[in-house]
Amino acid sequence: MSSSAESALTGIHPRSETTIRVSRDFDRGRTTQDSLREAFRRDAYDLVCLQKEEGIDWVSDGQLTWQDFLRPICETFEGLKIGADLFRWFDTNTFYRRPTVVGKVTVRENDGSNSFYERHTVWGSLGDVAAGKRKKLALPGPLTIAALLEDKYYPSKKDLVKDITQALAIMIDFLANKGISCIQLNEPSLVYKYGPSEFGGEAYQDIFSNSISDHLARSRAELWLHTYFGDCSKVLSQLLKLEPFELVGIDFTQTPLSDIEGCDFSGKTLGCGCVDGRNSLIESPDWIADFSKQASKVLRPQQIVIFPSTDLKYLPREYADHKLRAVAQAAKLLR
């Protein structure tokens, strides 16, 4: 069993009520862009401070400005246009604006990745608040991006996934050089219980695995892979073989531990998504630690990182922060 446990967040954190008020005012034309930007900066600063105080090991800026999980990527990549219509985000009660592929997908030349860093992370404006801490960012994975957009350009989905993977690889390298220590690729479409599971007869996990193996190398940053909104037991063994990922995360609210007992986590870190990101019920640190310990016994990873099953954006901020504290305390109990 692994001897150490760490903690992290999984993706987008909810905005504080103060930021929500300012954003509503901005939406109604009652305040300025600068006021909104400052509200986000302040909110991210408070969130980073909270993570430091609680001892979260991989610190996120909360990705608070992200309107949905795809928008920043669409604004950075060539060949993608953001749609006006709203679509339901999986089976949640949130919505995203579906992008359309109108050309070859690449990172915008010259300034693409830098533009992403400047516009969609706030690390540049937080000073040295996170000094000494490892910074983490979650991105949508190539398969999920391809599965969710409207494609008017590529005759072959495999080529679309390939180009997205290559574009992500460029961005990941850039972000690593900017000091992001960990990039987590979130791939809910790989396992979504209500979604399709193939493009043109080829299973999602095969397209994904091939694209990752061919086009994504290990980076200066740690690369993590996480799936949620569905049971990963049928694809987990295949995902564990993907070399670039040091960590593979599991949404245990969807995947029973008993169904993955034979999976080989040797040499990998387990992302233990046992804290339900879609329920305000706050799990106790003891319960989380107990579950994580049992998961470690069954799966025998080299290390374990405890995090929520999904983004915490589906909760009000106060409850998301309680879950953050519980995750951090649970990891400390296991050390």
Add this chain to the structure above:
Amino acid sequence: MESQVLEKRTESELLPTQEIGSIAKPAWRVKGVTSDASLTWSDIKEAEFWGSKLDVPNYTDLIALLKERLNSKRPPLEEERTAIREWSVLYALRMFESVGLSRVYSGEQWRVEMYEHFVRNVEGFKLLGSVQSFDYKYYTKASVISPPKFRNPIHLEEFLFVKKHSSRQLKVPITGPYTIVDWTFNEFYETDLRNKKGSNAGRFNFRETYFDARRRFILDLVRNVFRPEISVLTQNGANWIQIDEPAVTTHPDKLEMDLFVEAINELTRGFENCTFSLHNCYSDYRLLAKYSPDLKDITQLALEFANRDSVDLGQDSNTRPGYQELSAFEDEGYRGGFGLGVVHVHDYFGEPRGGALVEGNDIIESPKLIRDRILYASKLLKDPSRISVNPDCGLRTRSWEIAYRKLQALSEGAKLARQELSK
């Protein structure tokens, strides 16, 4: 399969018209009842304009009240708040009646929002805070923290007021139990089950617990809140209730859909003198169609179609793609009525075509386009008596000007369709 009860017709005309629920709260209504937003002359002018245009009886009394509020430095008194709220319902009623709608209601002017209005008025719910819907739009989400209990009637006061002021058929919209449960954190029932199942974290079955807890929640809600609420409404004369269920088909599996059917059937059971309709929109209609014949007491499905349709004139499958899914309901054996969505209710980003005008982000469908939509649906269903005509959903995101023009067109379009059908 139970035979579908045909829509109880209380009106004599073919193609009755109706609204779905909400219209925007006018600025004078919003500002008039709060202490922290100042009324302006422009707001009062708006009230004067619509009062006159819609021929609202004694509307000058409202104007006098608003002028007094404008000049007053004190916060509004409770009786002033009540009066302003009542006026907003009267204005909404007059909008619906003046365009000739057969079935009307309050425009939901007294409700904060479809979810919050309900949970604020039921015991056992605690509002936790804001969650994002999309962009900079949020809603306040609650958790169920104890078994839900009927506290006081939720919709009765509103119903009695509307009943006093309208002689049209009233259709009372209520947010349905499946949606309430889906949009609420389920702390109480999940905790209860976790405690019963014991503390072995590693053996904890999340999915089974989640569904069991959800089922207990929804059935308790139906039996202990919805049924008493419906009883009170029907005892006081309500004879048409529209159950709004936007969350249906969010989780497209058999367990969830069976749960939805079970909940609705339990809700409607035994209320013999009441018509029940179900409103759903922006949803998977093929899935809903599959389960619709099992809804024992639902006599009308009020659905959105205009959003999916072209804006070209025509009465064939090429020009009316948005209405093809009516066939799915027929194929699955549903034989009840439809509230046919014939006007779009959100921002429109398409091109103006032969059947509509586009003004900014608003589309104003022409009566001829609406006629064509209705006639095509009639052909598909082979029975126009099964059709009522409505907007896709509530019109609360549209200005009053746009809502009024859309409803006028809807009414006119239904009239054109009736003329065609009577030839």
